[in-house]
Amino acid sequence: MNEIKFVDEQGHISLIPIDKDLLEDIPLQKKLLAKMKLGRAFEKKANELFAAGFIHGTLHLGIGQEAASIGSTMALHSNDKILTTHRGHLEAIGKGMSIESMYAELLGRENGVSKGYGGSMHMIDPSIGVMHANGIVAANTPLACGIALALKKQKKNGIVNSYIGDGGMNEGSYSESLNLASLWGLPVVFTTINNTYGMSTPIEGSHANPDLSMRGMAFSIPTIDVDGNQVLAVYQAMQMARNLASNNKPVILILNTYRICGHSRSDKNCYRSDNEIKAWQKRCPIAMLEKTLLEKGIIDQIELQNLESDIQKQIQIAVEAAQISDLAKDIQ
């Protein structure tokens, strides 16, 4: 789907095309490509470190979801706030977190973003607006309302963007948060990264109505629904959502994508077929953007190779810096 679906509070649907200005914005598209590639490389290296036993706790990767996470965070303004989930590395990177301090966090180092005590699920840096990251599914949404209420009361600029997964939308606190946000007119975007599974449960097995774009109506909240593998569509969808939220109109943003990797460290993929995974691999958001840029002659293979080696260098420097940092005090 190359259009953005907008569902208003009464359920009226309109389809909005991607802006010509965005399609012609070459620097933006290159920036999005570079950030998505950085995110992919960050997570692949994290997975290697985890497999080699260097990372405590667990690790939830977003491989396949880069367009949703990076496109949505990069459309935000610097004074906007985000709250992420157990699968939050990519959003943190998109909002500008340093990968050095993220690796330090994964490796339990004193200079990690949560001083080495939080690990993968606690990539937090309020100085860049990453206010919170939470392993408790849906616990973000009431906190997002609290932060949004504070912004509104203090008449501060900026909005709050709260991430959740499709599975998390069925937690009671999500519905309670939608109700309060609508009632109080809070500057908040409720972004769902819909990867169609909550652990091994497909969306049809957990949602009475799997059309997630219909949920907001019950709370008089509009919904923007978009192909979460098309990074420009995601970017524009977040710009639209942000505009509404900054006028104190809460909004739901549904980014439809797929988790190509397993749920976390132990996932044998028994609940989905190889064909399903392969079909989504063909829709890899990074490969799709690369193909478009190559076809349009915006980039060439040499530029791509240079970008790749620059990213690998950044990863190597960041990991090495984290590895020689001091361990958090009582981690041995």
Ligand SMILES: Cc1ncc(C[n+]2csc(CCOP(=O)(O)OP(=O)(O)O)c2C)c(N)n1
């Ligand atoms: C309140 C709560 N219930 C259950 C869990 C265990 N759990 C961790 S991730 C997860 C699935 C969440 O699915 P979704 O919201 O779709 O996010 P995704 O993992 O697909 O990114 C569950 C049930 C939890 N962490 N918190």
Ligand SMILES: [Mg+2]
């Ligand atoms: Mg999910």
